[in-house]
Structure formats: C-alpha cells, structure tokens
Amino acid sequence: MTNAPSRSLAMPSPSPFIRLTLAALILAAGLGFWVSRQAATNRACHALAGALAERAALEARLAAAQRAIESARGELTEQRSRRDAQMAAASRLRTELAGAAPEGQWEEPPPDWPRWESASPYVWLRKDLLTKLGLARFNNDGGLSEEAAKVLDLNSNQLGPLNASLQEIVAAFGANRLACIEKENGPKDSPNGDRTLTIKVPPLPQDGAGFTEQFETALRNDLGAERAELLIKANLNWIESQFNQGDASTSTCSYSLTLHANGLFTVNSADGRGTSSSSGVSQSSLQRSIPSYLMPSFGDLLQSPTSATSPDPAQ
Numbered sequence: 326m327t328n329a330p331s332r333s334l335a336m337p338s339p340s341p342f343i344r345l346t347l348a349a350l351i352l353a354a355g356l357g358f359w360v361s362r363q364a365a366t367n368r369a370c371h372a373l374a375g376a377l378a379e380r381a382a383l384e385a386r387l388a389a390a391q392r393a394i395e396s397a398r399g400e401l402t403e404q405r406s407r408r409d410a411q412m413a414a415a416s417r418l419r420t421e422l423a424g425a426a427p428e429g430q431w432e433e434p435p436p437d438w439p440r441w442e443s444a445s446p447y448v449w450l451r452k453d454l455l456t457k458l459g460l461a462r463f464n465n466d467g468g469l470s471e472e473a474a475k476v477l478d479l480n481s482n483q484l485g486p487l488n489a490s491l492q493e494i495v496a497a498f499g500a501n502r503l504a505c506i507e508k509e510n511g512p513k514d515s516p517n518g519d520r521t522l523t524i525k526v527p528p529l530p531q532d533g534a535g536f537t538e539q540f541e542t543a544l545r546n547d548l549g550a551e552r553a554e555l556l557i558k559a560n561l562n563w564i565e566s567q568f569n570q571g572d573a574s575t576s577t578c579s580y581s582l583t584l585h586a587n588g589l590f591t592v593n594s595a596d597g598r599g600t601s602s603s604s605g606v607s608q609s610s611l612q613r614s615i616p617s618y619l620m621p622s623f624g625d626l627l628q629s630p631t632s633a634t635s636p637d638p639a640q
Contacts, residue, residue, distance in 0.1 A: 456559040467495030487547040498536040499618020518586040533568040
C-alpha cells in the first residue's frame, strides 16, 4: 500500500494594492494618534502657561500686600509713638493744671460713686436726686436761678433766652391777675397810725392752667425733655402756687399789708389752704410773702417815706 504524496496549501500573496492600503491605514492611524497626543500636549502647555501667569500675578499681589502691611505697621508704630507722646504731654499738663487749679483733678467722677471725697469740691449724684434737693430753682420773677442753671449745665447764652421766655409768661399771668383784683382799704383813722390795704384776687383756674402749660412748654423747648421733666417735678408746688393751681385754684386769695408807724410791715395772706402772717417785715423782704405782680397794687403804702427809711430787722 503506497502512501499518497502530501500537498502543501500555500496562501496567495497579497496584491500590491492591498499592501499599500494597509500601510496607508496604519500610517493614518499613527498620524491621528500623534495629532491627538500633540493637541493634548498643546492644551497642557497652554494650561501650564496660564497657571504660571496666574501664579506670577498672585505673587505680585502678595508682594504688594506685604509691602502695604509693612507700611501700615510702620504708620501704626508712628501713630502709637505720637499717641504715647500726646498722652505723656496731657499727663504733664494735668499735673501742671492740678498744681495751678487743684479743682481740676476732681472734674472726672470717682470710679464708684456716690462717694464722699473730703479733698474734692464736688459731689456726684444721680439725676433723679435733683428733684429732692432744696436748692433755689426759680426766682420770684419766674427766671431760672444761677444755681439751678449750673446744675443743669446751662451757660449764660442759654440761660438768658430761657429766662426771658419764662419771665414773660409769669409777667403775662400776673398782668392777667392784676386786672381782676379788688382793693379794700383799712380804717383811715387808726389810733397808732397804722395803714392797711387788702388785695383780693379771684380764682382763675383756666387761665392758670394755660399759663402753666406755656411755662412747662418753654422749659421743654429750651432744656429738652429730660432736664425739663426733672425741673418740673422738683418744682410742682412752686409752679402750682405761681399760677394759682392746686387746692387754691377755686378760692379767692387775699393779701393784707399793714404799714406801722415804725416803718415796718405786717403781711397777712390767705390762699385757700389756710392763713399765714408775718410781722416786723421791711419793704425789701415783702416779696417773700407777696407775689411780685401784686406789689404795684400796694404802691400807696410802699411809697410812704416811713417805709422807705425803715431798716430790715433781720440785718
């Protein structure tokens, strides 16, 4: 049995066209990959350049900020130096002023007050205590006293216009009251030479209320609400009596003035809340017992030669 001869199967070799096509495809793929890598590289280069530029800008800003900080530190050091020099100068000046004017060292309140400082000319108090102090707050003509003005921190430029307004209101009320008074002369032939004149003032509650409101409004306008309310609260009785308010507003007030032969006076007054009298009063002391707006009504007695030469018993 003989074996058949084996045959080898050989693949046909590709044609030149196919080889060229394959080479072109491989070349195109390689070129595309290279282009893609080159584009990525270019983008990375651009991003790196932008980052470097941004970093350079940030470094420039940081350097400028550091320079500004150093400059500010220098200015702060200089300002502190000037402040220390000024404080030292102020301390020396306070020391010198304290030596020239010892009261200057007490112009600032103590750290804990009220406290009595034996060497200090001042006493520091709460504002609400002003309503309980018995200092002279208003004069007989309605003007604010100098003592009260100092306590309320009013200078002369402020006090002058305020007092002009207050005095005008009080004078207008007095003129209104004066137009309604009644006079009663006492006995003409007194055995001891006494002469008596009685003035009766009828009640005018509505007029008094209106003038009271004007008076308080003037205080608020010039002093502000806080100081005005303190002053009004501290002077309720004075304001009521000045404008005939309160318990006496519905009663007729009377003032009897007797001029004695020795030139002294006796004053008897009735204001609806009781009767008070004082004897041995000189003409200069009469306004303590008689409202100033009524004084002209007693002109006949006050212009007497005897009363003009009478001494004040209290002197």
